[in-house]
């Protein structure tokens with residue numbers, strides 16, 4: 001489905017209810033499968049979380065998780081400890097290009113039985129669930145934090161818990177801390193000191209517990225961008241959010257101050273207020289918040305602000321090579337972008353080409369990051385349904401605040 005966004009403006013005051021965090025949901029869904037006494041509220045309605053739920057409840061020996069990276073990695077660990085169960089875990093064409101070797105190797109060293117079905121180091125994989133007997137392993141920490149979270153999520157079920165030694169620079173650290181915080185909420189103790197993480201087996205009694213998932217901060221990023229590109233005085237209220245979030249992408253609150261957006265927390269929501277304009281260049285290291293890189297690059301382009309974004313080494317192995325995708329599409333719009341393997345430089349530009357058709361590369365964040373440009377000029381988004389990976393109601397929500405969208 002291709003959609004056209006006419007040049008639009010947003011209401012002076014509006015509000016949006018965003019669904020639960022995909023990252024928190026996919027961790028908690030796995031923990032609920034291990035500890036059924038847990039109940040969840042505000043679970044994400046994303047495709048990736050629905051796929052996770054189905055994978056955890058199906059009896060099938062073939063599990064296809066499509067584009068869902070966290071589901072692929074977390075389920076690899078989960079099925080490794082399902083004694084007596086044999087599962088082939090597969091995904092989309094792109095998922096078969098997203099590396100999984102670091103995680104598979106670590107699980108194998110702990111005693112897991114995993115083999116590659118097609119290409120060495122990549123999905124699909126065949127897992128024969130068994131009891132893991134070892135409890136210490138080292139793994140590379142600079143490729144994806146999802147491998148580390150996957151191991152941590154099953155750790156409390158291992159007889160002696162787990163001690164992980166992280167090698168090299170640790171990427172996407174807030175996601176690892178999110179995993180440990182959620183373990184803590186269900187009564188699992190852990191420590192993270194230097195490059196060593198330890199998790200103890202869970203031995204306290206089975207008490208029922210309800211956990212409420214905070215709404216998704218990566219989804220909120222598109223409204224920070226909309227607020228930044230809108231007139232001074234625009235206010236957008238998002239729920240349900242809290243000031244002390246487990247999600248690293250809540251760093252948006254600080255980053256968007258640069259664009260004159262002030263975030264004010266109320267009881268259960270946050271109001272984004274465009275209070276001033278600023279055209280200063282932006283320099284940012286995003287190794288702790290890779291999923292908001294596209295949003296920020298497009299905000300800068302819309303406002304004609306040059307930026308240097310670093311710490312982007314994980315972007316090449318996400319839903320698409322996001323560095324190449326950003327360069328291609330911003331340049332179609334008239335911008336100038338230089339990329340390396342781990343950084344992006346956007347030059348200042350003054351014009352934005354009209355009615356450019358944005359290719360989305362099966363990447364939800366390409367579609368959502370470019371949408372706010374409709375506040376500047378009409379734009380076409382190809383394969384717009386791709387947003388359902390994390391935010392199925394995105395286009396309806398944009399319409400509700402004033403965007404003019406036609407199919």
Ligand SMILES: O=C(O)C1=C[C@@H](OP(=O)(O)O)[C@@H](O)[C@H](O)C1
Nearest residue numbers: 023070144145146172175291314
């Ligand atoms: O653990 C998680 O929920 C995630 C970790 C990050 O991945 P990397 O650690 O691979 O950067 C992030 O990009 C992804 O969207 C979600």
Ligand SMILES: C=C(OP(=O)(O)O)C(=O)O
Nearest residue numbers: 067068069070291318319
């Ligand atoms: C990278 C992402 O997801 P995943 O790795 O879980 O596919 C994302 O949502 O931006």
